[in-house]
Amino acid sequence: MKRSYVGVIGLSVILLANIIFTQLMVHQFFFQNYDAVLLYMASNIILFPVAILIYKKERDKGESGYAKK
Amino acid sequence: MKDKKSIPAKDDNYTHNISRNNERSLDRRGFMKTMVGAAGMFAVASLPWGTIAAKELMGLSDKEYPHQKIVDVKDIAIGDSVEFHFPSENDSAVLIRLSQDKYVAYQNACTHLRCPVYWVKEEKEMICPCHHGKFDVVTGAPTAGPPRRPLPEIIVQVDNESVYAVRVKRYEA
Ligand code: FES
Numbered sequence: 001m002k003r004s005y006v007g008v009i010g011l012s013v014i015l016l017a018n019i020i021f022t023q024l025m026v027h028q029f030f031f032q033n034y035d036a037v038l039l040y041m042a043s044n045i046i047l048f049p050v051a052i053l054i055y056k057k058e059r060d061k062g063e064s065g066y067a068k069k
Numbered sequence: 070m071k072d073k074k075s076i077p078a079k080d081d082n083y084t085h086n087i088s089r090n091n092e093r094s095l096d097r098r099g100f101m102k103t104m105v106g107a108a109g110m111f112a113v114a115s116l117p118w119g120t121i122a123a124k125e126l127m128g129l130s131d132k133e134y135p136h137q138k139i140v141d142v143k144d145i146a147i148g149d150s151v152e153f154h155f156p157s158e159n160d161s162a163v164l165i166r167l168s169q170d171k172y173v174a175y176q177n178a179c180t181h182l183r184c185p186v187y188w189v190k191e192e193k194e195m196i197c198p199c200h201h202g203k204f205d206v207v208t209g210a211p212t213a214g215p216p217r218r219p220l221p222e223i224i225v226q227v228d229n230e231s232v233y234a235v236r237v238k239r240y241e242a
Binding site: 007008011012014015018019021022025026029030031032034035037038040041042044045047048051052054055058059 | 102
């Protein structure tokens with residue numbers, strides 16, 4: 001089976017985005033740009049289901065690979 | 070169980086009862102699970118910030134507090150400062166009289182790590198003792214040291230020979 005790193009890399013990117021958004025969010029909060037805070041919160045929340053999606057995709061891929069074997 | 074030496078010798082089967090078949094895939098999968106969990110943590114952790122921000126946006130922004138008397142005009146000389154608390158008991162602030170009828174007031178918790186900033190008359194600057202942050206007295210903008218954000222300005226008003234705090238000015242976006 002050829003190893004695929006897409007899932008792991010995708011999740012890493014998501015976590016990186018999470019970190020960046022959180023950082024920006026906290027900063028904007030102290031600058032009292034509350035719209036921006038809401039925006040970043042929304043992005044952070046949306047990233048979570050995306051992460052789940054990536055995980056599920058990767059998991060199913062793995063399963064079929066082993067089923068064949 | 071036989072003698073230890075004989076076990077690895079023959080067919081190397083001393084791990085026969087350990088299934089390693091799916092180990093790698095499970096490893097990666099477990100790792101990915103952790104990552105998804107971390108993403109979830111981020112999502113949950115941003116909730117409180119968002120809720121407070123939303124609350125702040127809904128009408129509470131730029132709210133008028135009951136005007137609060139700070140000091141009588143006769144009790145504050147030009148170039149002097151008074152400390153007071155506004156809008157709540159826990160928000161310390163400082164009022165500075167710059168000229169005959171120019172007053173400025175700021176919440177004086179340093180925007181670096183919230184040490185109390187005080188007015189130094191001789192140097193015409195607001196100084197934070199903790200890490201030598203300095204603020205411009207006219208605008209509240211940081212001029213030196215670690216602080217990066219201006220001090221929140223308090224709008225004041227002179228009425229009947231006393232100075233009143235009216236509201237806290239929001240940062241300009
Ligand atoms: S707390 Fe004011 S400079 Fe660090």
